[in-house]
Amino acid sequence: MVDVARLKAEFQALYGAPAQVFSAPGRVNLIGEHTDYNEGFVLPMAIERRTYVAGAPNGSSRVRVKSLTVGQSFDFDLERPGPKRRGTWLDYVEGTARALLDRGLPVVGCDLLIDSRVPTGAGVSASAALELSVGIALSMLGGTADPDRVKLALAGQAAEHQYVGTMCGIMDQYIAAMGKAGAALLIDCRSLETTSVPLQLGDVSVLICDTRVKHELSSSEYNLRRAECLRASNILAKSLPGVRSLRDVSPADFAKFATELPGVVRSRCRHVVTENARTLAAVTALTAGDLHQAGKLMSESHVSLRDDYQVSCEELDVAVDVASAETGVYGSRMTGGGFGGSTVSLVDTAVIERVSSVVKAAFAARGWNEPELFASQACEGARREA
Numbered sequence: 001m002v003d004v005a006r007l008k009a010e011f012q013a014l015y016g017a018p019a020q021v022f023s024a025p026g027r028v029n030l031i032g033e034h035t036d037y038n039e040g041f042v043l044p045m046a047i048e049r050r051t052y053v054a055g056a057p058n059g060s061s062r063v064r065v066k067s068l069t070v071g072q073s074f075d076f077d078l079e080r081p082g083p084k085r086r087g088t089w090l091d092y093v094e095g096t097a098r099a100l101l102d103r104g105l106p107v108v109g110c111d112l113l114i115d116s117r118v119p120t121g122a123g124v125s126a127s128a129a130l131e132l133s134v135g136i137a138l139s140m141l142g143g144t145a146d147p148d149r150v151k152l153a154l155a156g157q158a159a160e161h162q163y164v165g166t167m168c169g170i171m172d173q174y175i176a177a178m179g180k181a182g183a184a185l186l187i188d189c190r191s192l193e194t195t196s197v198p199l200q201l202g203d204v205s206v207l208i209c210d211t212r213v214k215h216e217l218s219s220s221e222y223n224l225r226r227a228e229c230l231r232a233s234n235i236l237a238k239s240l241p242g243v244r245s246l247r248d249v250s251p252a253d254f255a256k257f258a259t260e261l262p263g264v265v266r267s268r269c270r271h272v273v274t275e276n277a278r279t280l281a282a283v284t285a286l287t288a289g290d291l292h293q294a295g296k297l298m299s300e301s302h303v304s305l306r307d308d309y310q311v312s313c314e315e316l317d318v319a320v321d322v323a324s325a326e327t328g329v330y331g332s333r334m335t336g337g338g339f340g341g342s343t344v345s346l347v348d349t350a351v352i353e354r355v356s357s358v359v360k361a362a363f364a365a366r367g368w369n370e371p372e373l374f375a376s377q378a379c380e381g382a383r384r385e386a
């Protein structure tokens with residue numbers, strides 16, 4: 001955790017003014033992967049690791065921003081849009097500011113100091129944590145007392161699309177904006193309605209394993225998967241007139257019309273259709289406190305992502321397989337976009353240390369970097385710190 005008092009003191013020393021502090025969390029997705037851009041269902045929770053932004057209005061039209069995490073400073077003028085896709089963290093900051101203005105939310109010139117505990121490249125959405133922490137800071141410093149969470153999330157997504165160049169879905173920004181302590185969030189990515197799903201975990205924990213690998217493929221393959229899904233829904237719409245996206249294809253429809261799809265596209269479609277069904281089934285299981293069933297669905301999700309959607313990698317598979325073989329592990333899967341990043345497992349709290357050491361040993365035996373394993377409670381979304 002970042003020490004809020006220390007961050008305020010650093011801000012004062014840097015900019016010579018008192019600051020307010022805001023924060024937003026990273027996330028882990030329990031189930032519902034690569035379904036958001038198909039207007040389907042996802043079930044993420046916000047994690048304990050957060051990005052913090054200290055800020056104060058500076059009476060000009062400029063935003064001056066320093067990141068303690070990367071040790072760099074930038075500034076930009078709100079009245080003169082800067083270049084897009086610079087390929088640095090400033091794209092997220094300036095993109096969010098522009099997207100807020102585009103949505104009619106007041107933004108004033110500010111000084112900002114950022115510090116983050118959300119690991120980057122770990123598949124726990126450090127980018128949405130940055131967008132939402134900056135978004136809530138700029139909105140509240142601009143005079144909006146209680147910023148609309150949906151607008152904040154959409155502004156973060158627009159920053160990704162327009163400034164960063166990643167055509168992501170809405171999951172990451174939504175959970176960073178709307179996470180609740182002790183609950184996962186079922187998001188209907190068509191209606192954008194959310195349902196809080198309290199996690200009755202008792203002596204069970206959500207264990208995250210950051211494999212510390214990130215394969216270069218991730219963004220090109222992500223966009224390719226999106227295109228393959230669109231192709232599948234266009235083909236199926238010819239036989240099923242109600243189909244607007246893969247969200248509208250039921251498992252029964254898929255069984256009936258799968259042969260109309262070319263091989264790879266068929267596999268992609270099977271993943272999305274079955275993953276939507278698994279996500280809703282996992283909500284039922286978690287609501288009933290049936291962790292064995294929830295874990296089983298998570299493990300099935302991994303197999304589907306590995307074999308049908310082909311977004312896993314060797315390191316993720318090893319982390320999942322090694323953890324799954326341990327007693328006290330209910331289920332395990334890759335989480336996030338894939339091609340590296342993290343896995344998420346449901347494990348008895350008593351076996352966290354053992355599971356962590358066997359996964360680390362398996363990585364060491366292959367000559368890979370040591371992964372980082374940490375448990376997290378479900379936490380609150382973007383907020384002003386006391």
Ligand code: GLA
Binds near residue numbers: 034036037168172
């Ligand atoms: C990334 C994207 C999300 C979602 C996941 C896969 O995290 O940002 O919108 O598509 O991949 O489920």
